[in-house]
Amino acid sequence: xxxxxxxxxxxxxxxIADFLPRDVDTDYLESFFGESTYEYDPTGIQRALxxxxxxxxxxxxxxxxxxxxxxxxxAFGEDPAAYLPYACIPEILHNGxxxxxxxxxxASMRRGEPALHHIYGEDVALNAGNAMYFLPLKILTHDPxxxxxxxxxxxxxxxxxxxNRTHLGQGMDICWHNEREVRVSPEEYLEMCACKTxxxxxxxxxxxxxxxxxxxxxxxxxxxxxxxxxxxFQIGDDILDVEHSLGRAGDFGKExxxxxxxxxxxxxxxxAIEESDAAEADRLQEILGAETNTDExxxxxxxxxxxxxxxxxxxxxxxxxxxxxxxxxxxxDFEPEIAEQLxxxxxFVVERDV
Amino acid sequence: xxxxxxxxxxxxxxxIADFLPRDVDTDYLESFFGESTYEYDPTGIQRALxxxxxxxxxxxxxxxxxxxxxxxxxAFGEDPAAYLPYACIPEILHNGxxxxxxxxxxASMRRGEPALHHIYGEDVALNAGNAMYFLPLKILTHDPxxxxxxxxxxxxxxxxxxxNRTHLGQGMDICWHNEREVRVSPEEYLEMCACKTxxxxxxxxxxxxxxxxxxxxxxxxxxxxxxxxxxxFQIGDDILDVEHSLGRAGDFGKExxxxxxxxxxxxxxxxAIEESDAAEADRLQEILGAETNTDExxxxxxxxxxxxxxxxxxxxxxxxxxxxxxxxxxxxDFEPEIAEQLxxxxxFVVERDV
Numbered sequence: 171x172x173x174x175x176x177x178x179x180x181x182x183x184x185x186i187a188d189f190l191p192r193d194v195d196t197d198y199l200e201s202f203f204g205e206s207t208y209e210y211d212p213t214g215i216q217r218a219l220x221x222x223x224x225x226x227x228x229x230x231x232x233x234x235x236x237x238x239x240x241x242x243x244x245a246f247g248e249d250p251a252a253y254l255p256y257a258c259i260p261e262i263l264h265n266g267x268x269x270x271x272x273x274x275x276x277a278s279m280r281r282g283e284p285a286l287h288h289i290y291g292e293d294v295a296l297n298a299g300n301a302m303y304f305l306p307l308k309i310l311t312h313d314p315x316x317x318x319x320x321x322x323x324x325x326x327x328x329x330x331x332x333x334n335r336t337h338l339g340q341g342m343d344i345c346w347h348n349e350r351e352v353r354v355s356p357e358e359y360l361e362m363c364a365c366k367t368x369x370x371x372x373x374x375x376x377x378x379x380x381x382x383x384x385x386x387x388x389x390x391x392x393x394x395x396x397x398x399x400x401x402x403f404q405i406g407d408d409i410l411d412v413e414h415s416l417g418r419a420g421d422f423g424k425e426x427x428x429x430x431x432x433x434x435x436x437x438x439x440x441x442a443i444e445e446s447d448a449a450e451a452d453r454l455q456e457i458l459g460a461e462t463n464t465d466e467x468x469x470x471x472x473x474x475x476x477x478x479x480x481x482x483x484x485x486x487x488x489x490x491x492x493x494x495x496x497x498x499x500x501x502x503d504f505e506p507e508i509a510e511q512l513x514x515x516x517x518f519v520v521e522r523d524v
Numbered sequence: 525x526x527x528x529x530x531x532x533x534x535x536x537x538x539x540i541a542d543f544l545p546r547d548v549d550t551d552y553l554e555s556f557f558g559e560s561t562y563e564y565d566p567t568g569i570q571r572a573l574x575x576x577x578x579x580x581x582x583x584x585x586x587x588x589x590x591x592x593x594x595x596x597x598x599a600f601g602e603d604p605a606a607y608l609p610y611a612c613i614p615e616i617l618h619n620g621x622x623x624x625x626x627x628x629x630x631a632s633m634r635r636g637e638p639a640l641h642h643i644y645g646e647d648v649a650l651n652a653g654n655a656m657y658f659l660p661l662k663i664l665t666h667d668p669x670x671x672x673x674x675x676x677x678x679x680x681x682x683x684x685x686x687x688n689r690t691h692l693g694q695g696m697d698i699c700w701h702n703e704r705e706v707r708v709s710p711e712e713y714l715e716m717c718a719c720k721t722x723x724x725x726x727x728x729x730x731x732x733x734x735x736x737x738x739x740x741x742x743x744x745x746x747x748x749x750x751x752x753x754x755x756x757f758q759i760g761d762d763i764l765d766v767e768h769s770l771g772r773a774g775d776f777g778k779e780x781x782x783x784x785x786x787x788x789x790x791x792x793x794x795x796a797i798e799e800s801d802a803a804e805a806d807r808l809q810e811i812l813g814a815e816t817n818t819d820e821x822x823x824x825x826x827x828x829x830x831x832x833x834x835x836x837x838x839x840x841x842x843x844x845x846x847x848x849x850x851x852x853x854x855x856x857d858f859e860p861e862i863a864e865q866l867x868x869x870x871x872f873v874v875e876r877d878v
């Protein structure tokens with residue numbers, strides 16, 4: 171899939187620029203958004219939408235969602251190049267959620283540069299992020315190619331399902347972050363990931379299935395694969411933070427233990443609190459709930475996770491999800507080469523070390 | 525329409541509670557959002573969505589959009605009570621934009637109480653506001669009654685049109701607010717209003733037309749009426765701020781000139797800068813662009829608006845819009861009583877004095 175990525179990236183960016191050009195003029199506004207009643211201000215829309223959005227897109231980002239979409243299109247026996255406009259839908263949605271999440275999480279940096287709201291202000295950043303929730307949905311209508319009405323409707327209804335659950339997931343995550351105590355179960359943590367991260371994966375898979383008119387079973391397996399891979403990715407990400415922290419803690423001046431410092435309630439934290447004795451569980455809660463932590467406190471929290479076997483537990487769960495993902499790929503009966511690509515992708519997100 | 529409002533308000537709130545209950549449990553989550561893959565956290569979703577959203581809704585708000593929707597349903601010869609679930613769509617969307625706008629505008633108060641982000645934090649408020657962009661769109665699918673597929677699709681495509689233009693309007697407004705100079709024309713100001721405020725009005729009218737299967741011409745006239753009324757409302761609002769300020773400026777301790785203090789580029793400001801001599805226009809720009817203003821400076825700005833005839837100009841434009849709105853109502857050929865109600869509503873929003 172990494173080769174596919176390098177191959178498609180420029181074409182994906184060109185397709186995005188067809189819907190949101192780097193230079194906004196009245197012709198574009200009228201053709202994409204419809205005639206104005208009075209008179210558009212292209213300069214204002216350039217500054218409010220195009221500039222911040224392209225600033226973010228030009229910082230890189232791997233366009234994984236668009237590429238995964240194209241891999242599915244290929245797997246379903248269609249020509250990916252013909253479906254590039256639709257590949258933009260999950261990609262633009264994803265970048266929109268990044269902008270909004272960064273405001274919600276008070277993030278300072280994004281892809282090596284200041285988060286958008288630090289450059290353009292919260293007002294511009296939020297409106298641009300929210301515009302990216304709706305702009306891609308217009309692609310279905312604007313560029314339907316030969317997409318019949320029932321597929322457009324199915325796509326809209328699917329998108330409304332998934333985008334609603336995205337906000338449930340983000341709501342759970344925010345709520346837990348703001349609560350002092352850790353009160354949730356591993357199953358609730360996985361649901362949060364399935365909603366918050368998984369739904370965008372599901373959109374990738376389901377959109378590819380819907381617009382190429384696959385049977386419901388195919389759509390279901392493809393969606394399950396994408397959701398499982400996304401959840402496994404999230405757990406892999408949390409593990410990586412702990413392992414890097416344990417590896418780096420001795421290196422002078424290196425940051426480590428970011429998730430502990432942020433008080434993040436990861437699957438490992440939830441497991442450790444369930445499995446440790448009361449004193450250790452309380453101590454872990456205390457460190458996570460504190461406004462600031464010393465390096466020693468962070469190391470103490472990390473060793474509570476280690477002692478409870480929580481890193482192994484999380485890795486086992488992630489591998490279990492990857493195994494389930496593989497089963498769904500097998501059920502899809504794709505060409506062996508494509509099936510292998512999809513399975514390798516899941517393994518990569520679980521086991522990557524950067 | 526005000527009688528209609530009082531009559532319908534409790535039923536509208538009950539209908540909203542069907543889609544987002546005050547008390548969230550797993551049954552509701554599974555029936556509205558679908559089965560969980562793992563396990564929902566109803567407590568988290570209560571705290572992240574239901575609590576802040578009902579806090580806002582319980583503060584009042586007039587439910588104008590829902591009522592206008594029901595008036596249209598009635599005008600189209602259908603029973604409004606049967607369409608209550610759909611009346612929630614524009615109402616929930618509207619309240620969602622309020623929450624997000626309040627963050628974007630750094631508003632401190634809303635409906636007499638602290639803005640939601642001051643109570644729940646920006647993260648919860650933004651996610652709740654954004655959830656309110658998607659939750660109502662699911663109503664079309666969740667409670668389709670006997671709504672055939674082609675009407676659901678038409679509704680989705682209409683909503684994507686209008687919600688995209690909403691973000692263009694908000695983008696223009698934010699951009700102009702952040703710019704020091706006033707560089708836009710009256711036609712661009714009206715377009716900003718047509719997009720930012722008008723599109724929600726258009727959603728009200730077009731949704732009522734689409735789900736009762738009206739001809740395209742009917743939908744077009746109803747949408748134009750709602751857009752014109754919304755734009756006229758916005759101008760009326762700006763005039764009210766100036767007139768109240770001129771009336772109150774002598775009263776010790778009363779706030780006045782809020783729009784001038786915020787540097788708002790209203791239709792009156794745009795007109796005054798076009799019509800005043802260079803020295804007065806520069807002075808007006810200077811006062812609007814300043815971080816803070818003394819009462820004397822605010823009065824000076826207000827008198828530049830008065831001298832340029834900008835209040836009369838704005839009132840003339842608003843009355844002109846109201847006249848156009850009436851023409852669209854006439855073209856709709858409604859029962860005289862309903863036509864009168866709609867026309868009175870436009871006149872009320874232009875000429876109200878509170």
